[in-house]
Each structure stands twice: as C-alpha cells, then as structure tokens.
Amino acid sequence: MPRGLKSKLCAHEKCHQAQQATEHPMGAQAAAGGRAQPATDYEQTNRIDKTVFTLVCYLLYKYQLKEQITKVDMLKNIIQMHKSHFHEVLKKAAEYLEMVFGLDIKEVDPNRHIYVLINKLDLSYDAMMSDDRGIPKTGLLMTVLGVIFTKGNCATEGEVWQILNVMGLYEGRMHIIFGDLRKLLTKDLVEQKYLEYRQVANSDPPCYEFLWGPRAYAETSKMKVLEFLAKVHDTIPSAFPTWYEEALRDEEERAQARVAARARISAMASARSRATSHSFSHP
Template identity: 70%
Template sequence: MPRGQKSKLRAREKRRQAHAETQSLEDAQATGAAAAAAAATAAAAGESPSSVCPPFEDRPQNMPAAGTPSTPEGPQGTTNANAAVSCTNSDEGTNSQKKESSKSSKGIEDLRRDPLHMKVALLVHYLLHKYQKKEPITKSEMLKFVIRKYKYRFNEILKRASEHMELAFGLDLKEVDPTRHCYALVSKLDLTSNGTMNEEENPPKTGLLMIVLGVIFINGNCATEEEIWEVLNMMGVHAERKHFIYGDPKKVITEDLVQLKYLEYRQVANSDPPRYEFLWGPRAHVETSKMKVLEFLAKIYDTVPSAFPFWYEEALRDEEERAQARMAARARAAAMASARSRAVASARSRATASNFSQAK
C-alpha cells in the first residue's frame, strides 16, 4: 500500500479512536448525572447541593413559591410580532445549545481530571443493571468489571456510588454478607402493599417520589403543583420535558404515583381557574414516614434531620404517634388472639363434657 494511503488510514483511525473516547466519556457523564438526580447531579458537576436547591428554612412558610414557566402556543401567524417571537426563540435556542455544548465540554474535562468520577458513574450504571436483573452484587465482580486498576480506592468509589443510588433512585446499598462481601439494593419504601412501581421494567422512581413527599412535608403536608415543580425544575426535572431517568415526570407524578396511591392529587378548593395540590397518599403513610423523608432530604444537604428543628420536631411527633398506633394494634391483636383461644378452650370443654355425659 502506498505510504500516502497508509498515512491517511492511520490519521483516520486516530480520529475514530479520539471520537470513541470522547463519546465514552460523554456516556459516562450522562450516567453519572442520571445517578445523581437531585442534588447529586449537581455534585457530579462539581457544584454543591445548595447551588441547585434553595436551603431549607426553619418554617415551611418561608419556602418560595413559583409556578412552572410555560410557553404559550398559538396558531401559525404571519404578523411581524409572531415573526419576532420566532426569531427570539430561535436565538434563545441557539444560545441554549451553546451553553449545553460548553457545559458538556466542561463535564468531559472534569472527568479527565477526576477519573474516580467516571468510575462512580460506571458503578452506578452497573448497580442499577444488577438491581433490574435481580442479580447478586459482589465486591469481587465490582472490582473485576468496573473498578479494575482503582482497587485501592474501592471504598471511596462504592460510597459515592451508593449515595448517588440513594438520592437518584431511592435505593439503599446494604452489605448482606460481610464474609463474602455480597450487597443488595433495598428500596427506601417498605413495599408491603399490593402492587409495585414496576421497578424491574423501568428505572426506579422512588427517588422522585421521596423528593415530592419531602416538598409536601415541608410545605405543611400539602403542596401546590407550582411548589412541587419549582423544586423539581431546579433539579433539572420539568413537567413538559422528557427526563432520561423518569421519562415523562408529569405523568409519573400526576397519574402513575396517584394511581398507586402514593400521592393524592386534587383541585384546590374554590380555585378559578382551577389549580391543583398534592398530599401524601395512603400508601405513602404506610410504606414510609416523615422521619425517613426528612432523613432523605437531609442527606441531599449532607447534614442530619435535627438541623431542621421545625420539621424534625414534627417528624418526632409522627414517630411517637406511629409507635403508639403499633402498640395499640399489637394489643388489639393480642386481645383477639386471647379471645379466640378462650373460645376454642370453651368449645373443647363443652365437647368434652358432652362426650362424658353421653358415655355415662
């Protein structure tokens, strides 16, 4: 083969390899962002959670409220005003694309500077795959297939990945066999009721649900639709935009989780035009608690629930009420069991007496 053609082939191969490397880094960045949905997404980009979400105040009334911005759609017109709007939107779209491109380039540079970041993202992807396939998770396989040459940083990588799994998907990584170093992913919800969220078929939506339940809790146990979307928008989740983890977030929140009775979605009384609000559904009250939700929110801010005294006190009262309800339920169950035992004993005594009488 002539030298000129060989040089061209080598140059083409180098370009292909460079493109493949860049694509791989971009895929890893996307996976890392997926894993860190709420504040973890910001952490993956090198930002602090407070730069994405407004810091908690001591009282829910201090939370800001703003609706989800919407873009009115009108008929295709020929007026200058419509043309001006079209041009403006086009310019904004171009600027947005430039910002996204710049952000993507920055993310790739961050990955190159912090190789652990990519390992965390890959491990999150691996853990989610194992969870969906219901396959066992072992340290040996994580070291072999994901961590590889960073074995000496295993504990750090695993810790960061488990935090992302918790915040994005509402899944806790627990070591179930310390001897063989086997792990399991456990939902933060106590899935004891009938029905599931089909987490085997789709990425778990528990993380999104926990965030919504948290917003409801900190807004006095009832949050308007605007308050919900204000927080979700700051986390990169928008009502009219498909999300790469949650799919159609609006459908998930207003339909799927409502049908599963995790959320209650109702019209605000006397609202005209109609407005809507969210409350905890009956299944949420059974499968989680205010304290668990507050612990989840506190982890987003890398703190403890007691750092928010107003909600912490309410969560403690809720825990006490739950404990009393459990004690009362156990007492009722014990009383019923005792009554059944006495009834059975009485029936046996009567039967014995009857048999004895017949024998005489």
C-alpha cells in the same frame, strides 16, 4: 451497554444538540447565577453538562450490572477530551445521582480509583420503586414526599415542580430514565397509592396539590423522609428543628398506634380462645 438504553442515549443526544444548557439536568445549577457568559465559556459549560449527563447514564448502567466503576473507564469511555474537568464532572454527576436516584458514589479503592454506587435508602424502598432494569426511583419519590412534608403536609403542583426544576426535572420534557414525569407523578404514583393528587378547593382557574398517599404512610415515615433529605444535604435531621419535632411526634403516634393494634389483636385472640374453650366444655 444494553441496546435499549444505548438507543435511548443516542436519541437523547441528537435531541440534546438543539437544546440550551439550562434545559440540561445540570443546567439549572449553571443558570442559577443569572450571569451572561461569553460564547466560549457557554459552549464549554454546555459540553461539560452533556458529559455529566452521559456519565450519569453510564454510572446507572454499571449499577444495574453490579459492576465496579473505575476512573480509567470513566475517562476512556465518557469524559475523554474533558479529562482536566474529571473532578468537576464526577462531582456534578454525584449530586444528580443523590438527588434524583438516592444513590451515593463512593471511592472504595483510592489506589486503583475504583468506585461503587450505594443506595442511600433501605433495600425495601429500592425494591418498591425500581423498574425492570433495577434503576431506583425512590430518590424522586422521597424528594416529592419531602416537599409535601416541608410545605405543611400538602404542596401545590407548582411548589413540587419548582423543586424538581432545580434538580433539572421539567414538566413536559421526556426524561431518559423516568419518561413522562408528569404522568409518573400525577398518574402512576397516584395509582400506586404513594401520592394523592387533587384539585385545590374553590380554585378558579383550577390548580392542583399533592399529598402523601396511604401507601406512603404505610411504607415510610416523616422521619425517614427527613433522614433522606438530611443525607442529601450532608447534615442530620435535627438540623431542621421544626420538621424534626414534627417527625418525632409522628414517630410517637405511630408507636402508640402499634401498641394499640397489638392490644386489640391480643384481646381478639383471647376472646376467640375463651369462646373455643367454652364450646368444648359445653357440648
């Protein structure tokens, strides 16, 4: 593992020892039931959740290097004493990779138990939102765009964080991959024109909301965002009829705009051609 990522993992693990299970990326799922657990069960869940998080980092490392992933390596290097929980750990890691990074883990060789990570999104999206290590951030962006879309094309800051909390992403906590999540959402992605972040009119005390930025409108669409959300939930876009109809209308409007733009370009080119022809015929 590269020293930078390995040192991050070590530092995170030391800090993580003092945290509760509900503070872990997978902890939100464990806490959802709201049931009190015996101490032994709680400790077991906590240990498994830590293993899930470490496995996520390991799988991302393999993804960066474009190396194959084997069950043997996962058991030897990561899961170790939790071998009997292999399928549970892998399932939780897969869910997190889907929601946050837009990555899907596939078993390509059932006999030798070889796995690969596949980007659910187009390669253009992967390129536009990857850091220098090649870890895609498009899953996070598409999730936020999806929240905005499904909340009527404008989502309050609270609504966005509510969904991110379910994914185990919390405001005010440094994420091992994304770093300062609040800065990423309210500054970095805003400066890159993927999101707009503004104060809600007449709010006192002031509260804020997110909208799609101009670059999001240019580089993706409501249909593509809905397709991503549908893939994450193992369904199809038409399973969400209201949003699907809106996405279809958006596709139609985009198609009409493209036709109109081509017509304007053609008219301008024709006008220039006539002007050039006229200047040559009348020296």
